[in-house]
Amino acid sequence: MNRSARRRLTAAVLTVVAVTASATACSSDADDTSTKAEGGGTYTIWDPYPQFEKGSAWAKLLDGCGTEAGVKIKRTAFDTSDLANKALLAAQQDNSADVLIVDNPVVSTLAEAGVLTTTEDNKLDTSKVSPNLLAAGQSGGKTYGTPIGANTLALYYNKAVLKKAGVDISSVTDWKSLTAAMAKVKKAGKKGITFSAIGTEEGSFQFLPWFWGSGAKLTELDSSQAVSALSLWKKWLDKGYAPNSVINNTQTTSWQEFASGDYAFAENGTWQLANAEKAGFEYGVIPVPGASGGDAAAPTGGEFVTIPVQGDTGRYATSQKLVSCLTNSENLLETDTTLSYVAPTTEVQDKQVAADAKLKPWVDAVKAAKGRTSDDLGTKYPKISEQMWKAVQSALSGSASPKDALGSAQSAVK
Template identity: 25%
Template sequence: MKLLDMKKTMIASAAAVAMIVPLGACGSSSETTSTDPKDASGEITIWGWGNGMNETIAAFEKAYPKIKVKYSSTGTGADTSKALNNAIAAGKGAPDVSMMLSTDVSKFAQEGSISDLKEFGANDMGKDFAPGIWGQAQFGGTTYGMPIGGGPMVFFYNEEVFSKAGIDTPPTTWDEWYEDAKKIRALGDDYYITNNAGDRDSYSEFNAMLWQLAAQPFKLDGENLTIDLTGDKQVKKFIDFQQKLIDEDLVNTSIRNWTDDWFRSLSDGTTASLAVGAWMPTNLESSSGAAKGKWRAADIPQWDPDHPTNAEDGGSVFTIPSQSKNKAAAWAFINYATHGDGAQIFVDHGNFPALKSILNGDEFKNATNEYFGGQKVNEVLSRAAQMDSSSYEFLPFSTYAQSIFGDYISKAYQGETSLKKAVASYQDALIDYAKEQGYTVK
């Protein structure tokens, strides 16, 4: 899966039209009972998206000749989630294996729509994966998905612009970052340390920053859902920090992520840095080529340098829908694609690795990147993925939460209201929606 495709999937609208699932995509009626992958046989269907899927499936069928795969490309993460919802509501039609955004795991797990993978030994595999990436596959203390890849937060910066502003080294704390923001802003009217328009495309970074702060604004316990963006002390710390940046004009609030203006600003250095997922290098190389040799990667700045932590900005997993008729064969594929030889195939096609064995491998870590001036960027990315990470629980309707995020939060970044008031209004909207979905909200 291309890293840009993974990021674009994260920001896909909840209003995306549901995929029309082909008849061949229904769960197989052939079932094997053993949980050992080598004993699996029969036919399975898979829903997913992105590069590397066809190649991984071909390699899997060669390694497991008794299993036949029918694959349906379901467009995006939002499309796949909606199609799976439709199949669940209908009581039939779900695949044996479904790719899923990590942010959707809690929703499908708590309603019993995807299988607990502990019977296959998945709970014992966590030590083999990067901690933040693995954490996104968990719900209620057990494993519901196997990670395909993730997006540990990394600090990417234009070394040339930083040097021009008199900054010799990248910031190690967010307080240092704030001081650097003022120096870069002094370079001229167009220069900012970063951009943030508070729109829906900044939703994932919003959650990642709360995650790094160890905030816990959301908690699901059965039908009881806690939504506490206004009372959580760590969320307040983030809001106050962002409000200071807005008030002092230290972030560019007029440029949205993933737009032509954004990539132009990354090319000419007027947007001088990004705190974003480790999938970003490919996007810079493909869309901001004029800045080749100027960008570098560094560890994400810390709130508490004595206790460094990180967070995830993106990720996807493979799950087994509860409707599957051949869970043993489904597990055989998932195990191969995420914990076996297939994991390297996904990495070879642009996916950020989840397995420590790949992250720590010489081939991955020692590769130099000419776009980043010959830096061994993967050393930084590997370190970011394996940094300590607290747990963070997403809303069980994260796709919807993202779809309305900009309607409320962007008003603060455009100076129409305070961020504190914007977040409070956003929280009210989330609570109203949660109640409509049948949750008891605290």
């Protein structure tokens, strides 16, 4: 590896820490963290699913794809952030996994560090993947891997709370009607909405649907549209529609507030579906509305299946077979059901909705969703995101107006 490539990898190790403070559900560390096994008949797969142990459906799928490709699989599972750092260090040592499944915002960081091969290099067919989901794995006009599934944000609502307040959910179509619904809910003695505005990537993740729903762009944090989005959140706090606790809320604590049964709405993700079923009240889901109507673009969570650069290029053909197996329609349907993900192809999404009608609003939300590193932002995103969450914190705490907070954020990014 030449000197400039090593410098890129070292810089990427620092960058990836910020990016991987992801908004998707976190996992605990896995026990097996051994490096790649030797031998042409063994291929290594690293994934961020330590919750799935040996003998699980996921582990059996990996072994099955290995059998189909004529090789043995050595699987290692890491925590999401740990996996990204391990991948960068392994690349420095020319000891990368054959297949790497990684959180989608990290793909561009690994790609720019020279860790990943392109789909063109390895003839991976991504033609069926929804373009908005595939964009999260694109950098510099090239595609690095294919998504295994996606999750995103939407609005959960408590049917009983809205009924008591006389709100018809079909009337909630834009920011004005959503705010009006909260006013009725407060008048009826309940609470409007809860969300996470914590000063981390999680806060940016939750703010993005409103930011993008205003028509704002991440390259212009201080635009009038961006100011309108932050002003909306500030108005909700000032009116008492949202609690001051949102400033410190994670998505988990925000969900706990909604689960109390006092709130009309909660912004949260597909990973809360199982908890929603246990909440003890009837709920529904609608995509986050745009400022003037329609579905706002929410950020995508979920992983990409990628093929890292290898010193032995003869391994690529088998790695391609493994990735193609893991992401074929039949296996996507099974895997995404297990992970509570929406599939990355229309074909499988239709099958998911046919099997469970409750997934329809989530499929709609994913269709409108957008990758955080899309628009070719790549490694610029972490810095933009950090300034965004700082602006949100500043405005909601009252230390600066939304306009001034976002103005300072844009100056810092520049």
